[in-house]
Amino acid sequence: MRNIFKYIPMVTLGQILGTVVGFPLLCFLINIFYYSNKYNDDAEQYSTEYMNNSYDIEVTMPEEKSKLYIENVDKDVITSETFREKIDNNYFSNPRGLYFPFYSVEYKKYFSIMCFLGANRMHWPYGMKVILTVNRDDMNNPEYGTKENPVPVLKDVGVDESIRDYDKDYDKVYMDSFYRENVIRYLKYKMPKSEFKKRFKNGE
Template sequence: MRNIFKHIPMVTLGQILGTVVGFPLLIFLINIFYYSNKYNDDAEQYCDNYIKKSYDIEVMMPEEKSKYYLENQDENIKTSETFRTRMDNNFFANPQGQYYPFYSVEYKKYFSIMCFLYPTEMHWPCDMKVILTVNRDDMNNPAYGTKENPVPVLKDIGVDESIRDNDQDYDKAYMDSFYRENVIRYLKYKMPKSEFKRRFKNK
């Protein structure tokens, strides 16, 4: 073994060791010390608190080409997001969120319908009556409802027709499960850590 290293230049040996040992170790340390603390991993403990303060409102969604949809006004509006949970090459395995931000004439607030699971089973509503489930604290907070920080909507149901395939809007067990899981992922990945701590842990 010594004879092998004897014929390898020190620079090359350093590169080999860096690739074989250093880089994997760096990734391991980043995953442990950065990604393990990046999100609100105990969100499930507090999802019921968030849900208990929620209620339904009914709105008429704007037409498809309406200026009230933020993505029609500003191409920089974020309508999707991927949350990195670890440093690896499988980027598509990470959780994702899809957003549908719009302005409500009835409530004079900006809302964003957010989906962190099963987005392919939904048809984003346009020009139809919908029931939106919102959180009371979000609605009463003047920091929410702006263009920059719309009120999050984590459950929406069509009034006259289902937004989801197979009339799943009207399957209560399915929608209760969908809402709970969507809330957990919103609290875990999307809500800033400082706000999560203030609203749920400092009480």
């Protein structure tokens, strides 16, 4: 058994060892030192603070082909994003965000309806009146509301009819849970770490 290696060229042996030992070790180190600190993993404990500092506004959504939707004007705008938590072979198991950015004539600001829980059983409220839940700090911050940095919207419900199937918009238990989980994922994956520390940890 010990002499089997003399029949294997050194280059081939190096490739085998690199594949069997080196690559898994590299993945392990990247997962430990990069991905373990990439996101705001303590976001859940600040989610209530974020929600308590939020309020509802009513807007009329633009019609389907309106240029008030950023993606109808700028084809390079990001409308979906996958957040890798570690290196593995199952890319589709990673969390994903869906974004629907638009300009509100009523508020003269750009908003982005964000969903991190999947958008199943929902239809887009083109031309509908909707209630959007927004954060007060985001609304008051001049750095938000621009095309490049729209105000995040983490809960939206129809005024005259439900956006979601089975009238889920008006199921308080369901929507409270949806909103909380959506906020947690927004704070964890989407909000930049520097801003997260500044807003919730006094910049520490």
